[in-house]
Amino acid sequence: MANVAKRQFDAVIVGAGGAGMRAALQLSEAGLKTAVLSKVFPTRSHTVAAQGGISASLGNVQEDKWEWHMYDTVKGSDWLGDQDAIEFMCKTAPEAVIELEHFGMPFDRVESGRIYQRPFGGHTANFGEKPVQRACAAADRTGHALLHTLYQRNVRANTQFFVEWMALDLIRDADGDVVGVTALEMETGEVYVLHAKAVLFATGGAGRIYAASTNAFINTGDGLGMCARAGIPLEDMEFWQFHPTGVAGAGVLITEGVRGEGGILLNGNGERFMERYAPTLKDLAPRDFVSRCMALEVLEGRGAGKNKDHVLLKLDHLGPEVINHRLPSIREIAIKFAGVDPIKEPIPVIPTTHYQMGGIPTNYLGEVMVPKGDNPEVRVNGFYAAGECACASVHGANRLGTNSLLDLVVFGKSAGDSMIDFIKRERPVHKPLPENAADYSLSRIARLENQTGGEEVNDVRSAMQKTIQLRAGVFRNSENMALGVKEIAEVAERAKRTQIKDKSKVWNTARIEALELDNLIEAAVATMIAADARKESRGAHSHDDFQKRDDDNWMKHSLFFNHDRHLDYKPVHTKPLTVDYIPPKERTF
Numbered sequence: 001m002a003n004v005a006k007r008q009f010d011a012v013i014v015g016a017g018g019a020g021m022r023a024a025l026q027l028s029e030a031g032l033k034t035a036v037l038s039k040v041f042p043t044r045s046h047t048v049a050a051q052g053g054i055s056a057s058l059g060n061v062q063e064d065k066w067e068w069h070m071y072d073t074v075k076g077s078d079w080l081g082d083q084d085a086i087e088f089m090c091k092t093a094p095e096a097v098i099e100l101e102h103f104g105m106p107f108d109r110v111e112s113g114r115i116y117q118r119p120f121g122g123h124t125a126n127f128g129e130k131p132v133q134r135a136c137a138a139a140d141r142t143g144h145a146l147l148h149t150l151y152q153r154n155v156r157a158n159t160q161f162f163v164e165w166m167a168l169d170l171i172r173d174a175d176g177d178v179v180g181v182t183a184l185e186m187e188t189g190e191v192y193v194l195h196a197k198a199v200l201f202a203t204g205g206a207g208r209i210y211a212a213s214t215n216a217f218i219n220t221g222d223g224l225g226m227c228a229r230a231g232i233p234l235e236d237m238e239f240w241q242f243h244p245t246g247v248a249g250a251g252v253l254i255t256e257g258v259r260g261e262g263g264i265l266l267n268g269n270g271e272r273f274m275e276r277y278a279p280t281l282k283d284l285a286p287r288d289f290v291s292r293c294m295a296l297e298v299l300e301g302r303g304a305g306k307n308k309d310h311v312l313l314k315l316d317h318l319g320p321e322v323i324n325h326r327l328p329s330i331r332e333i334a335i336k337f338a339g340v341d342p343i344k345e346p347i348p349v350i351p352t353t354h355y356q357m358g359g360i361p362t363n364y365l366g367e368v369m370v371p372k373g374d375n376p377e378v379r380v381n382g383f384y385a386a387g388e389c390a391c392a393s394v395h396g397a398n399r400l401g402t403n404s405l406l407d408l409v410v411f412g413k414s415a416g417d418s419m420i421d422f423i424k425r426e427r428p429v430h431k432p433l434p435e436n437a438a439d440y441s442l443s444r445i446a447r448l449e450n451q452t453g454g455e456e457v458n459d460v461r462s463a464m465q466k467t468i469q470l471r472a473g474v475f476r477n478s479e480n481m482a483l484g485v486k487e488i489a490e491v492a493e494r495a496k497r498t499q500i501k502d503k504s505k506v507w508n509t510a511r512i513e514a515l516e517l518d519n520l521i522e523a524a525v526a527t528m529i530a531a532d533a534r535k536e537s538r539g540a541h542s543h544d545d546f547q548k549r550d551d552d553n554w555m556k557h558s559l560f561f562n563h564d565r566h567l568d569y570k571p572v573h574t575k576p577l578t579v580d581y582i583p584p585k586e587r588t589f
């Protein structure tokens with residue numbers, strides 16, 4: 001092997017967001033030597049930006065049941081979610097949230113002293129009868145509170161953090177087992193091999209494949225890229241959530257919690273248009289649905305503003321008390337990014353890319369599962385994934401708000417437990433590294449060092465973002481997506497010839513951006529090809545030429561393989577763990 005420094009751990013976790021930190025806590029507390037890598041300081045991971053809340057049927061404000069939560073999540077997923085995983089998540093939610101409370105997470109409180117809960121899109125009582133207050137919140141900074149709480153617990157548990165380290169590639173041995181990762185220490189530019197008994201990816205989303213996104217700049221889909229290059233397929237990448245309320249022109253998120261607290265959407269004529277589309281849930285219908293209604297209002301000429309290109313989110317009627325107490329950051333964002341004070345004026349908003357429903361295929365134990373022969377789901381030994389980069393799949397074709405923070409802690413913990421079990425029972429000693437463990441990563445870096453006369457990273461990234469924004473948006477059609485497939489293949493070719501002018505080693509951000517682009521491209525290609533292939537409309541995938549959901553032919557998960565860019569499909573899990581199957585029906589709100 002080339003002369004590369006090696007470090008050994010029981011477990012290596014890539015990502016220090018909510019999912020990575022919840023898993024790390026489980027492992028460290030079990031006494032395992034656990035390393036967590038992060039491109040940024042842990043508490044700057046995107047989880048810190050989550051505003052609205054974390055769902056659990058605690059019933060602190062109104063009667064609630066996990067069975068109702070499960071029903072809403074299945075319906076929200078447009079019947080693409082796996083019902084075993086959904087049952088597991090919704091049933092575990094109350095204990096997961098109370099655990100966070102006991103860890104010291106500073107939730108808001110109701111009169112009785114219990115955790116405050118607000119209504120959120122698609123969350124209902126009694127199987128869709130009326131909105132229910134299920135989102136547990138710490139003002140509009142729930143992710144901030146959650147991430148800081150988990151970080152502190154990890155410090156106490158002696159988790160070892162590798163801050164400003166970028167994982168480059170997954171190391172698989174001749175059996176296909178995962179035995180570690182390669183990583184770049186940004187400060188020195190050195191490449192290391194991290195040898196592990198088990199590896200967890202918790203690298204977050206890839207929202208930056210779009211030009212307009214609520215996501216942090218570091219959300220470049222690194223876990224997806226590393227998997228794709230290592231022969232692991234990506235699941236359901238055609239499904240991207242557009243959040244209804246990004247600040248028009250800026251992309252910054254305005255939480256659905258604003259509508260949970262009573263905010264409403266108005267079109268350019270001052271009409272509360274959601275009453276027309278969703279008579280029961282109105283402004284609190286699920287995100288895919290509200291985003292399409294907003295886009296239709298604009299397309300049909302009822303937008304607001306000089307160019308009639310957005311709609312308005314009105315909350316002044318809530319009064320300064322509620323706004324300052326429950327939504328302080330929202331007021332700040334509106335003043336800073338939209339130039340309006342929501343105590344007096346409505347905020348201009350537009351659907352903005354927010355969340356990837358697809359990702360690395362896992363089961364509800366956090367184990368990565370890939371097809372082998374006739375079996376659609378065989379475990380990859382030593383490899384786990386959780387959080388936004390993973391596809392368990394609880395969100396199916398459309399995620400309900402507040403179900404992601406829940407997903408992080410529920411599956412972060414279950415993945416941690418699975419890893420402990422695997423390490424103790426199946427891999428008590430390290431499996432040897434392959435001879436050439438670092439060669440592939442080193443060759444990628446060498447290519448960048450030696451490339452001359454190539455493409456600028458910025459140009460290629462812009463071309464990719466433009467293509468995805470234009471060809472895989474809120475409304476899709478065959479002609480447009482076919483063009484997208486062709487264009488993204490061209491962009492991917494250009495990405496093979498990127499060059500950087502700065503060849504220095506210390507803190508070379510140009511090199512890091514070039515390596516991130518490799519990952520973005522994998523996610524973008526998978527998105528475009530999977531979207532073009534799905535000939536139906538389901539959840540966030542709204543196809544003008546196939547406007548109905550087609551359960552006979554398309555109730556199945558897509559799997560994208562990068563080596564020859566082909567798609568395979570696997571069945572949706574229709575058997576919950578203990579309760580009855582929730583059969584498909586039409587989604588009305």
Ligand SMILES: Cc1cc2nc3c(=O)[nH]c(=O)nc-3n(C[C@H](O)[C@H](O)[C@H](O)COP(=O)(O)OP(=O)(O)OC[C@H]3O[C@@H](n4cnc5c(N)ncnc54)[C@H](O)[C@@H]3O)c2cc1C
Pocket residue numbers: 014015016017018019020037038039040042045046047048049050051052053054142143165166167168202203204205214215216218219222223253255354355386387388389401402403404405406408
């Ligand atoms: C603005 C905003 C508001 C949101 N609000 C809510 C909400 O109210 N409720 C809700 O349920 N959901 C919300 N979501 C969604 C939710 O916050 C995210 O899905 C979730 O936080 C993702 O957590 P994660 O642990 O998977 O990843 P992240 O928190 O994104 O963390 C990813 C980690 O991986 C690391 N990483 C990535 N690549 C590498 C690499 N190559 N090497 C080393 N480290 C790497 C990063 O440094 C980071 O530490 C919101 C999302 C956004 C963008």
